[in-house]
Amino acid sequence: MQNLKTVVMASRPNFLILSFSVVLMASAIANFQGFSWSWGLFAMTTLGAVLAHAAVNLLNEFQDNQSGLDFITVKTPFSGGSGALQLNPQAAESVWNSFKVIVMALILLGLLFVYLKGWQILPIGIVGLAVIALYTSKITKSPLMCLIAPGLAFGPLMVMGSYFVLTGEISFLVLSLSMVPFFLVNNLLLLNQVPDLQADKKVGRNNILMKFGVARSMYIFSVFVVLALAIFLVSIRYFDLPNITLLGLIGFALAVPMILIVLKDHDNLEKLMPALGMNVIINILIPALIALGLWLA
Template sequence: MLKIVFGVARVNFLTLALTCVLLAFTFSLYQGATFVPAEVALVVVMALAAHVSVNAFNEYFDFRSGLDFLTQKTPFSGGSNTLVTSPHHAHIALWLAWLSLLVVVVGGLFLVAQYGWPLLWIGLPGIIIIYTYTQYINRLPLVCLFAPGIGFGLLMTLGSIWVFQQSLVAGAWLLGVIISLLVSNLLLLNQFPDVAADQQVGRRNYPIVLGLGASSAIFSILYLLSFGLLILGVSLSWLPNYTLVALLSGLLLIKLLPAVIRHRANITELTPYLGLNVIFIHLYLLLLSASLLWAWW
């Protein structure tokens, strides 16, 4: 049972949610926020629950549609394969999805009671994205590209900052946009190996609609834009100069971007770079967090 739960929750990928909350925490610390440990714990639980919910819904609906039986699995794309090997446990994925979403809703309503109804502008779109991503958003190319990033950047990260410091200054918005670009690119590249399978179940993302060549160009542009926004934020004093250390993560892009363009249609050759993409995003966000902590110190 526990193996099924961990599989459909994709626990090895939940570090992304933790990294987003960590960045929100260090930015709020830099801004002079005072923290309540129980509040921080609630935000962490809600972030993890939101990530688990979208993963479990994805596992369940991809199993039901038959997509999981068509994809060529990699360690970073094509689902966890949990329900393919244990189809009689599909109900566990659905229950986990709904229960974790319930945690998000209950925790969100508590925070709304504490800090006011404007938090609903963050919470409600998040709930909609969690439930609709696999079934509906994947059929809308532009929305499919940016919805994951919006969920983690403009909703999860900004929502955490709002709770921690009850305000959203320009630097917070900028960090939210940077995270949005990074996470959108994470999902974009993970769609490359699944193009043929996704087409068979009616999905319409950019690798399908525009092709892998154009999608590789979009992938490169979004990452370069994220660095440009960081430099802009420092030049406008929205972020401390220390955050420029995050540009060091760009050393990985020297290898990643050409490799994605070169191997975009070869799943075997591309797979290691799916992993490098995950490492790059985590390194970028961790360097931002460390630099903000240093600036606060």
């Protein structure tokens, strides 16, 4: 029972709602465009997204425990790992086995989607599995890949993949709106790396903070927020979406104080904490608000 609790903690359940929010946005786009889809497919798509998110978290926890990283990080509610394996080291094998079981489930679910909707989903699934498998061991050693891989996974891959499972098609509107979580989720990981900077250096990671420094990286962070907002507004204009879709701006309003904090107080963890919290809320809230706007439309 204790090992099961450790596995659940290592999957970081509090953050898995992000996957649901992203799938909800994809389904709302399909509904707005008039596609008929089943709630059964929606449930399976959501399950696949949440399992993929849990898988990358479990592997990250397992590998960071092996490297010793999570023993030296500064723990915050948003970064530094869950601490589950540090509290119960003997559960490491259970975490590893759980990861393998989830990956097998994802492969089976992917094959079912291929059978139901077509082979076109295969490239999305293969790239997604590659990101899961390589994120901690390889991707975190490349500044550029470390910067964009999270957004790629939760943006184009998850949004377009979910939409394709529901509709059997790909659309430019989906691709355009998927760039909103692309930039936002990139920022989610980028800001969470700030408290871990010194610990990450000790285990050989090489992210954008190390390449450009924290201060300059916070300008990248700010530009990503602006790009997410810009593509959101351009998508509404170009694809003639109803004005109620502008509900998403409520989430972007939170980004203003967040940007002011990260630019001014990036070197003070205590003052940075509110921005870390806002970043999580923004990532979950904006896709959900876009979805709500499209559903209401």
